[in-house]
Amino acid sequence: MDVLNALVALLNYVLVPGITYGSQLAIGALGVTLVYGILRFSNFAHGDTMAFGTMVTILATWGLQSMGVSLGPLPTALLALPLGIAATALLVLATDRMVYRFYRRVRAKPVILVIVSIGVMFVMNGVVRLIIGPEDQRFADGARFLITAREFKQWTGLSEGLALRSTQVLTIVTAIIVVIALFWFLNRTRTGKSMRAYSDNEDLALLSGINPERVVLVTWLIVAALATVAGVLYGLDKSFRPFTYFQLLLPIFASAIVGGLGNPLGAIAGGFLIAFSEVTVTYAWKKVLGYLLPDSMAPDNLVQLLSTDYKFAVSFVILLIVLLFRPTGLFRGKSV
Amino acid sequence: MKKLLLATAASALVATSALAASHSDEIKIGVVLGFTGPIESLTPSMAAGAELAMKEVSDSGKLLGGAKVTPVRADSTCVDAAAATAAAVRLITSDGIKAIMGADCSGVTSAVLANAAVPNGMVMISPSATSPGLSTAEDNGLFFRTSPSDARQGQIMADILLEEGIKSVALTYSNTDYGKGLADSFQSAYEAAGGKITISAAHEDGKADYSAEVAALASAGGERLVVAGYVDQGGSGVVRAALDAGAFDTFHFPDGMIGAKLEENFGTEIDGSTGQLPGTDSEGAAMYTALVDGKFDSTSPFTSESYDAAALIMLAMQAAGSSDPADYKGKVLDVANAPGEKIFPGELAKALELLAAGTDIDYVGATAVELIGPGESAGSYRQITLTGGKITTVKYR
Numbered sequence: 111m112d113v114l115n116a117l118v119a120l121l122n123y124v125l126v127p128g129i130t131y132g133s134q135l136a137i138g139a140l141g142v143t144l145v146y147g148i149l150r151f152s153n154f155a156h157g158d159t160m161a162f163g164t165m166v167t168i169l170a171t172w173g174l175q176s177m178g179v180s181l182g183p184l185p186t187a188l189l190a191l192p193l194g195i196a197a198t199a200l201l202v203l204a205t206d207r208m209v210y211r212f213y214r215r216v217r218a219k220p221v222i223l224v225i226v227s228i229g230v231m232f233v234m235n236g237v238v239r240l241i242i243g244p245e246d247q248r249f250a251d252g253a254r255f256l257i258t259a260r261e262f263k264q265w266t267g268l269s270e271g272l273a274l275r276s277t278q279v280l281t282i283v284t285a286i287i288v289v290i291a292l293f294w295f296l297n298r299t300r301t302g303k304s305m306r307a308y309s310d311n312e313d314l315a316l317l318s319g320i321n322p323e324r325v326v327l328v329t330w331l332i333v334a335a336l337a338t339v340a341g342v343l344y345g346l347d348k349s350f351r352p353f354t355y356f357q358l359l360l361p362i363f364a365s366a367i368v369g370g371l372g373n374p375l376g377a378i379a380g381g382f383l384i385a386f387s388e389v390t391v392t393y394a395w396k397k398v399l400g401y402l403l404p405d406s407m408a409p410d411n412l413v414q415l416l417s418t419d420y421k422f423a424v425s426f427v428i429l430l431i432v433l434l435f436r437p438t439g440l441f442r443g444k445s446v
Numbered sequence: 447m448k449k450l451l452l453a454t455a456a457s458a459l460v461a462t463s464a465l466a467a468s469h470s471d472e473i474k475i476g477v478v479l480g481f482t483g484p485i486e487s488l489t490p491s492m493a494a495g496a497e498l499a500m501k502e503v504s505d506s507g508k509l510l511g512g513a514k515v516t517p518v519r520a521d522s523t524c525v526d527a528a529a530a531t532a533a534a535v536r537l538i539t540s541d542g543i544k545a546i547m548g549a550d551c552s553g554v555t556s557a558v559l560a561n562a563a564v565p566n567g568m569v570m571i572s573p574s575a576t577s578p579g580l581s582t583a584e585d586n587g588l589f590f591r592t593s594p595s596d597a598r599q600g601q602i603m604a605d606i607l608l609e610e611g612i613k614s615v616a617l618t619y620s621n622t623d624y625g626k627g628l629a630d631s632f633q634s635a636y637e638a639a640g641g642k643i644t645i646s647a648a649h650e651d652g653k654a655d656y657s658a659e660v661a662a663l664a665s666a667g668g669e670r671l672v673v674a675g676y677v678d679q680g681g682s683g684v685v686r687a688a689l690d691a692g693a694f695d696t697f698h699f700p701d702g703m704i705g706a707k708l709e710e711n712f713g714t715e716i717d718g719s720t721g722q723l724p725g726t727d728s729e730g731a732a733m734y735t736a737l738v739d740g741k742f743d744s745t746s747p748f749t750s751e752s753y754d755a756a757a758l759i760m761l762a763m764q765a766a767g768s769s770d771p772a773d774y775k776g777k778v779l780d781v782a783n784a785p786g787e788k789i790f791p792g793e794l795a796k797a798l799e800l801l802a803a804g805t806d807i808d809y810v811g812a813t814a815v816e817l818i819g820p821g822e823s824a825g826s827y828r829q830i831t832l833t834g835g836k837i838t839t840v841k842y843r
Contacts, residue, residue, distance in 0.1 A: 351652070395665065396666060
């Protein structure tokens with residue numbers, strides 16, 4: 111029984127939040143890594159692209175809600191998601207036309223493109239705040255819980271509860287679908303293969319007749335979809351506030367770099383690594399150990415490696431270690 | 447150039463002293479508040495409160511045989527200690543004020559006290575500095591405040607929880623001066639009274655996700671979670687995450703967490719939670735509102751404390767029969783506390799008469815002033831509980 115209690119406590123406070131957060135980071139990092147691999151620069155505007163997509167989705171959700179449309183137990187935002195993706199795709203394509211294309215033509219160095227993307231970031235930042243405002247927005251509806259902690263305790267008779275929010279399950283399921291679809295696209299379709307060829311060797315790809323503008327177009331479309339999905343899932347599960355999306359940029363980049371920039375598999379692994387390190391290093395193990403160890407050995411103190419204040423430092427320590435000892439990331443990405 | 451400067455300075459000096467001599471029946475009181483900066487939306491009503499009391503006294507013509515009281519405003523900026531000190535020094539040395547009504551924020555208040563008030567022997571009554579650190583500041587008996595120290599709120603919190611039979615709690619606080627100060631004072635009061643704090647963890651405001659913080663809090667356990675944060679910031683996020691994970695069912699909220707937003711965010715989910723915020727059921731508050739009569743917002747935070755601070759300064763002067771800070775600083779506690787005839791807002795003329803006749807007064811004012819210890823408001827608090835998703839008053843203490 112004690113082993114079960116320990117397991118449930120661990121699941122409730124570490125595994126489920128970690129997997130959810132990891133999935134959100136992974137989808138975000140996939141977008142960053144695709145831009146890096148194919149367009150060859152670090153897109154600092156990615157966090158704000160996520161915010162823009164989420165904002166459009168929120169506005170559409172409110173529209174649907176006011177018309178009385180709902181998806182029953184599922185959040186209405188899922189219905190509004192395609193509109194959010196479409197608007198974001200238009201935004202990033204317009205940005206590419208107006209800004210990035212010029213620098214691509216003149217074959218600007220990656221560092222110049224990075225600075226350009228920071229400029230784009232500030233513009234998007236302002237646009238989002240202008241339209242929806244800087245405050246918190248909640249737009250989750252439908253059933254909030256699949257299992258509440260109280261119900262779980264009643265069913266199982268355990269003293270520990272397990273809460274499973276519908277948004278957490280939704281996040282994980284969506285992440286799996288998105289990742290499978292993306293890998294199928296990159297590995298099995300003609301367009302996907304041409305993207306990978308372009309990423310591996312731009313000149314050789316051009317020689318073999320691949321249309322670069324088409325590759326760029328498709329990349330931006332996929333990035334817009336990934337950014338909007340990641341943003342909406344994060345917003346549904348937590349809450350939407352432009353500033354937190356801007357801050358999300360840091361763990362997302364940490365995930366992409368730790369996994370190996372430009373490597374999609376690495377982005378996913380990096381997302382989970384960062385998410386779990388944030389949760390586990392700052393977790394107080396007192397309760398779990400209290401269940402597992404005999405009473406005489408049960409700890410009195412919190413058995414907490416680091417106070418939660420240092421949560422954000424953890425991902426950067428990992429980032430530093432990886433960059434020092436394996437600069438191309440765990441999965442051999444590119445390095446410029 | 448040098449000569450011109452010297453001449454200007456000399457003539458200014460002469461002019462000032464001449465001016466001072468000709469206005470011997472005028473008493474200037476400095477109003478040092480953050481008219482620019484983070485609390486600039488609150489300070490106009492605070493200054494208006496203080497100036498209302500000064501006008502009331504001037505109009506009565508009964509202070510020290512008919513002296514007029516003039517307010518002199520200066521900007522404390524709330525955050526810039528150097529600017530606040532410079533402003534206060536200017537008031538003392540060039541305007542010739544006899545007291546300071548201010549400053550407002552705790553940081554600048556201690557700077558003004560240490561660098562301007564104490565060296566110049568100036569009495570200072572702050573309406574709004576709540577930091578516990580000011581209770582032990584070196585003040586030569588010159589510093590008072592009409593707001594309670596957060597140390598007091600920590601004590602009240604500990605009392606409420608222990609009376610409810612809660613012997614162990616987890617504590618999380620917003621990583622700000624307010625949160626940290628309150629958490630520290632609560633922790634020492636609660637532990638001294640035999641309570642157990644299983645964990646004291648800070649949370650950053652403005653984050654979307656607090657599951658890691660809640661995981662640590664839940665692991666430490668406790669009968670209730672004390673959230674010393676802000677309701678429109680991280681405090682609500684922590685409560686939401688704790689409810690979702692089933693970590694805690696009931697909470698205890700200090701003043702930063704209590705507001706309409708709390709009911710709106712959580713409704714009946716936090717039924718049975720408790721809390722406290724500064725508040726009084728004394729009739730003084732209603733009388734103050736009537737006195738203000740819509741000229742400014744009489745319910746704005748700290749405006750009634752400002753009225754009381756200014757009133758106390760002038761009543762102490764009357765009791766001492768002098769506007770010299772060295773003479774009247776010892777009288778502030780006498781006029782503020784029992785015994786004596788109770789004085790409410792709008793009754794300053796009566797108080798001045800009584801003092802002139804040698805009768806003792808007990809200034810109650812708009813906030814039921816009762817100065818304790820080193821000259822700070824004892825503070826009355828409204829104890830609340832959440833029932834049916836609504837904040838309901840249990841009692842005043």
